[in-house]
Amino acid sequence: MERFDGHHSFAANDGSPVEFSCAMARSGAEVRLLFEPLDTGQTPPSQRAEGHRFVERLNEVLAIDVSRFLLVADLFAGRSSTGSFSMLCSAALRTGGSPLFKVYMNPAVGESRPQEVVAEAMSRLGLDEQWAFLIRQLGEGGFDSPHQGIEGLSLDLGGSPEARVKLYLQHSGCGVEQIERVARLAQDHQPDLFAKILDRLYDAPVDRLVKAPTTCLSFQANHREPVSVTLYCPLDPNLSDDAEASARVVDLLEMSAIAPEPFGALATAVSGADPADGRRFSWVSYKRPTDPVVTVYAGLDGSAEALR
Template sequence: MWHAVTRRPLRTFNSVLNEHIDAALSALKPADPTVYGRAESFVSSLGPWSRVHIEDLAGHRSFVANDEWPLELSFAFARAGAKLRILTEEIAVGGDSLAGQRAGQRLLRRLAKEADVNIDRYQAIEDLFFPPGAADSAGAFALMHAVELPLDGGSLLHKAYLNPEAAGESAGPTISAAMDRLGLAAAWAHVERAMAALSLPPRAREACIVALDLSSDPEARVKVYLRHSQTTASDIDSISSVAKNYIPGAFEEILHSTFGPSTESLKKAPMTALSFVPGHDCPTSATLYCPLYPNLPNDAAARDVLVPLLARSDIAADALEEVLRTVGGPTPGQGRRISWFGYKRPEDPVVTVYAGLRDPHQ
């Protein structure tokens, strides 16, 4: 169980991550046992920071997870089965943000060379986010990386997450330029017109992350994440109406069932990710992200939201229950590791649960 793993004398992020992945996969019971080796192979590709003593990096604060570690696991549950995802941020042992950014760039190139990961689209926009000669990177993070592991032996999917303010400029022009280079200018212009028509304040639709599927697949996505600070559930739902798969009221209902009648005073704001695929003139889908902690008190309260959500989505909750027991241990009322959940495709739902590797109050 994770609560036991984190109390064992594991001295590096590498060893902690491998232990947690093993525990998570044991809970998920993958049909293909090679997923263990594939996960371990990815962990071994991480930079030198993952192999130094955790105590040596105690001062680093990462955007990746609520616990401020540069590691997070998540679990995607659908009617067809489950997937495990690992999210990381390369960091510099000295804590320098520019050095960490460059380490992330090196990781992508290393994966392209050694694991045949397609980074063509990333390289097409890299200079917009990391201009040559920049003295430092700005914002909460510069570059994060994730790998999604199907449990049935399917292909791995690598993803890159970019901060549109990393270069010290406002997000809007950077995103517009990136979408133009990626052949998605018309779809992004559609979103900008729709947002203007809603007449919402900037805080209600703050663009904060651009994500790329690192794949040559024609359906590979570009995602733009919008943060919704001090915003009603109805307005958040209306923002998702720009997506092709919009079902009126679906996101509003989930927000109300999670947080009650008001989302405007939450300690941490919900987000929506709009997914773009070449050849479409608007986002193909929208994903709602609900921050559970610190808006809910503990992992037990998170379970009380997640289990009914899977039931309403016609997704078997057995695997989720096992994961929650693995993450929270015997006292979920005292734990705060379940940090977010994502919900997409109301017609064929996917519920993704995000968990840090330690309690943020530790």
């Protein structure tokens, strides 16, 4: 990690190339890592080249099926702008099973509009009907406006028929109504739930937040509608410090009937003895209302001094 102190990564709020997260449910918790594959010998690091090499190694060493990634990789071949990304990877470390690997791609890196890139990617992945459903529901301008834009596309790696394609939409300067308009497209949408969560997390209206929420729609080949929707809520910089962020996360856990004690131990490990002196917790997400999953994200290199 120290070798990349001079490289500012999109992976974590603090600029480090690894973001830690913990997904908590009523049944237990799972640890996850989002990371930017990098080569210590390259200056500056090449996000796309190293991302491709990492995916290739997954196939060579662990025999993970990466064929879906290869179908669309050339669509995301451009260079990312400063402060953005071209390709990231993640690993969910599951108890009693092999890690689930995902790859995240930025459709804004090339010359084509992100909406055009995603449309072609969905087609190559056999999801034409799912993309047509979104266009009918949200309109041609539903993905390319100042208030709602495509932030990324991710793929579950592996050959499982349950493997997901996930579309991330950022909601800048818009109210809860627009977020609900997207969320209600998913099969597991619960009316007004996201509005309730946003109201409990923030003191300010959603359209006035410093950093905007994101929704993620998950698709599977045998379902026309998105099978699920996830709400991502930025903690930093919308909340003052880790102490305030932790209090809001505990409130969300209790609302979801998830035991908060494991998060208490996690918060101590992440934030240290004085959480009011740091801002390592960056996001919290919520999905699956019938059996909720609340995930917290942290840049472990962050500190009050580094972020102010």
